[in-house]
Amino acid sequence: MADDISLPSTVLPAGARPAPLIDPFQRAITYLRISVTDRCDLRCAYCMSENMQFLPKRDLLSLEELDRLCGVFIARGVRKLRITGGEPLVRRDIMHLFRRLSRHLESGALQELTLTTNGTQLARFAPELAALGVKRVNVSLDTLDAAKFKDITRRGDLPVVLGGIEAARKAGMQVKINAVALRDVNGDEIPDMIAWAHGLGMDMTLIEVMPLGEIEADRTDQFLPLSVARQRLESRYTLTPLPDRTGGPARYVRVEETGGRLGFITPLTHNFCESCNRVRLTCTGQLYLCLGQEDSADLRAVLRATQDDAVLARAVEEAISRKPKGHDFVIERQRPAAVPRHMSVTGG
Numbered sequence: 286m287a288d289d290i291s292l293p294s295t296v297l298p299a300g301a302r303p304a305p306l307i308d309p310f311q312r313a314i315t316y317l318r319i320s321v322t323d324r325c326d327l328r329c330a331y332c333m334s335e336n337m338q339f340l341p342k343r344d345l346l347s348l349e350e351l352d353r354l355c356g357v358f359i360a361r362g363v364r365k366l367r368i369t370g371g372e373p374l375v376r377r378d379i380m381h382l383f384r385r386l387s388r389h390l391e392s393g394a395l396q397e398l399t400l401t402t403n404g405t406q407l408a409r410f411a412p413e414l415a416a417l418g419v420k421r422v423n424v425s426l427d428t429l430d431a432a433k434f435k436d437i438t439r440r441g442d443l444p445v446v447l448g449g450i451e452a453a454r455k456a457g458m459q460v461k462i463n464a465v466a467l468r469d470v471n472g473d474e475i476p477d478m479i480a481w482a483h484g485l486g487m488d489m490t491l492i493e494v495m496p497l498g499e500i501e502a503d504r505t506d507q508f509l510p511l512s513v514a515r516q517r518l519e520s521r522y523t524l525t526p527l528p529d530r531t532g533g534p535a536r537y538v539r540v541e542e543t544g545g546r547l548g549f550i551t552p553l554t555h556n557f558c559e560s561c562n563r564v565r566l567t568c569t570g571q572l573y574l575c576l577g578q579e580d581s582a583d584l585r586a587v588l589r590a591t592q593d594d595a596v597l598a599r600a601v602e603e604a605i606s607r608k609p610k611g612h613d614f615v616i617e618r619q620r621p622a623a624v625p626r627h628m629s630v631t632g633g
């Protein structure tokens with residue numbers, strides 16, 4: 286077994302509710318996204334380069350360290366955890382972490398445990414994830430055309446992912462489809478993908494390409510502003526804005542013809558920072574306070590220096606006190622990328 290996770294970690298007594306972490310702009314930080322690996326079995330062209338240099342395994346937090354750190358965040362008022370990556374389900378023994386974290390759902394300290402996945406391993410893991418209390422899963426899928434899928438992901442097999450989605454639905458999980466809008470690649474397909482997803486009762490979210498990490502292509506060639514995608518959609522669908530906000534970057538509409546929900550994540554054309562409730566932990570234990578800024582805190586160093594969770598909690602509090610007001614993404618014909626780290630390191 287790669288990671289032994291038998292150490293005890295912070296569990297709040299049932300019913301206890303800690304005061305949330307508050308940042309300098311009076312935002313309560315209740316949502317932690319955790320990248321558990323930078324590795325992936327796909328190589329989506331907008332996310333990774335063909336020959337990615339992955340981190341040495343010793344640099345990654347062990348599952349035991351991830352569990353301990355999550356416990357500290359939960360004890361400080363984090364109510365929602367999202368496990369991501371890289372591809373979280375390719376991390377060895379990842380189900381041990383889900384098993385450990387599920388005790389916080391049972392105690393009521395944690396409201397939600399979710400994950401974002403490319404779906405390739407979901408058929409295998411969906412039943413256990415559902416049994417552990419994972420009620421919702423985001424599956425990233427940019428096309429329903431098998432050849433295009435292979436192209437975008439440089440190796441993926443569409444039927445495998447569709448099988449994963451089916452397994453998650455069968456297990457009773459609510460599936461949301463995330464699609465990155467890519468000019469000249471899937472732009473024309475978006476209306477049909479919405480009809481497919483909504484036909485199966487799944488929400489769908491469209492994402493703009495963000496300038497994270499060096500890749501071979503120039504992202505200005507991939508960038509399809511969602512303002513344009515939305516205009517095109519309105520020639521086929523009636524979109525009614527919904528008030529639903531999650532503290533995240535998505536804005537939602539109801540598609541009247543399908544009855545389903547559609548989200549738009551538009552970091553480049555719409556500023557969403559004012560209500561930001563989240564921070565991100567990388568697989569090496571760096572806490573990033575904003576997806577689009579470089580400022581971070583090295584929690585791995587603190588984790589490995591002490592067994593005292595109170596010291597760790599103070600390091601978390603100190604980091605949150607530095608959370609910036611917002612980001613400043615601009616996609617321009619320039620290199621290097623606006624933010625040098627890949628999404629697979631910080632966690633999407």
Ligand code: SAM
Nearest residue numbers: 332370371372401402403425463494495628633
């Ligand atoms: N491997 C998992 C997956 O694909 O769902 C989880 C990690 S992936 C980095 C999370 C999300 O980030 C995916 O929906 C992916 O499409 C998106 N993503 C990756 N790189 C991106 C970029 N440069 N701009 C916008 N979205 C990106």
Ligand code: SF4
Nearest residue numbers: 325328329332371403
């Ligand atoms: Fe892997 Fe997800 Fe990045 Fe695609 S988007 S390469 S599936 S981490």
